[in-house]
Amino acid sequence: MDLTRMPDRRRFLHAAAVAGSGLLVTSPAVAVVPATLAGPVEDLMREHGVLRRAMLAYRECARRLRQGERAAVAEPLHRTAKLIRRFGEDFHQRAIEEKFIFPTLLEEPPPLSRYPAILIAQHEAGREHTSYLLEVSARGQMASGNVRPALRAIGSFIHMHEHHMSREDTEVFHRWRQSVPTERFEYLDAQMQDVEQRMIGPTGIEQAIAEVGDLERDLGIADLMQSTRR
Ligand SMILES: [Fe+2]
Ligand SMILES: [Fe+2]
Known part of the structure; x- marks a missing residue:
């Protein structure tokens, strides 16, 4: 298949x-x-996969910025930040996780019960980095004075999200799936599907994967083999 x-x-x-x-x-x-x-957990983790690939695009943008390729990087950097805002922050984080996943954790014993406040604060912190990166890369240009702050924003975004998504993948989603009774789970799943249809449409995830694939190609990191080290 x-x-x-x-x-x-x-x-x-x-x-x-x-x-x-x-x-x-x-x-x-x-x-x-x-x-x-x-199942919905696989959907959530597939969405994380798109975000991880977008962060690989950020990494490559950062590498090029350090090499002085400011003019060429502004456009792909802007596209990456736009994808992260629309698909990652507005849809995956705000409309799905914060509405459907995190509330159930509040009834769990610590430390899980403390996670929603932390994870939501991290979503907000990520949005600040994204807003900044969108702003400084607008119109395909970046001023030289914005390079260092942009590198800091990219580094902070990636560092935080590596921790954030790893915790969601290994603990949060798993616990959510286990703790919600079947009938409620099916209800939530249907609601999540409706939100997805409304926000990103029936081909939203495929479109996001295609977009991140285009970014990888444009940044020269599309060849999977090139990341192999022996
Ligand atoms: Fe999250
Ligand atoms: Fe997430």
């Missing part, structure tokens, strides 16, 4: 519900996909 062509699960479930069956014919390359193949 060609996984890169598989529709995202929320779109799949929506369409399957419309069709009144658990199966969906999508394209000749993806004939039939069982509804049980993925």
Whole structure:
């Protein structure tokens, strides 16, 4: 099965519900996909994958900025920050995690019960970095005086999100899945699908992956093999 062509699960479930069956014919390359193949936690982690790839683009922008390539970096840096704002911060963090995932943690024993306040504060801190990077890279230009603060913003954003997303991947999502009763879980999942449809549309995750792929190509980091070290 060609996984890169598989529709995202929320779109799949929506369409399957419309069709009144658990199966969906999508394209000749993806004939039939069982509804049980993925769950909302996998969706959340796939969204993290997009953010991790966007952070790789940030890293490459930072490397080039240190080499003095200010003019060439402004445009891809701006596109990366825009993707992070729209897909990562507005959709994944604010509309999904803060509304559906974090509230259930408040009923958990510490330290999990303390996580929502910290994670939301980190979302807000990340937004400040993103706003700054959007501002200083607007119109495909960056003033020389903004290079050092931009490098600090990129470094802080990546450092914080590496900790943040690792904790969400290993503890938060897992605990959320375990603690929510099945009926409630299905209700939340349906609500999350509705939000996704409304905010990023049926192909939102695929589009975000394509966008981050374009960024990688434009920054010269698309070849997976080039990251191999022996
Ligand atoms: Fe988060
Ligand atoms: Fe997250």
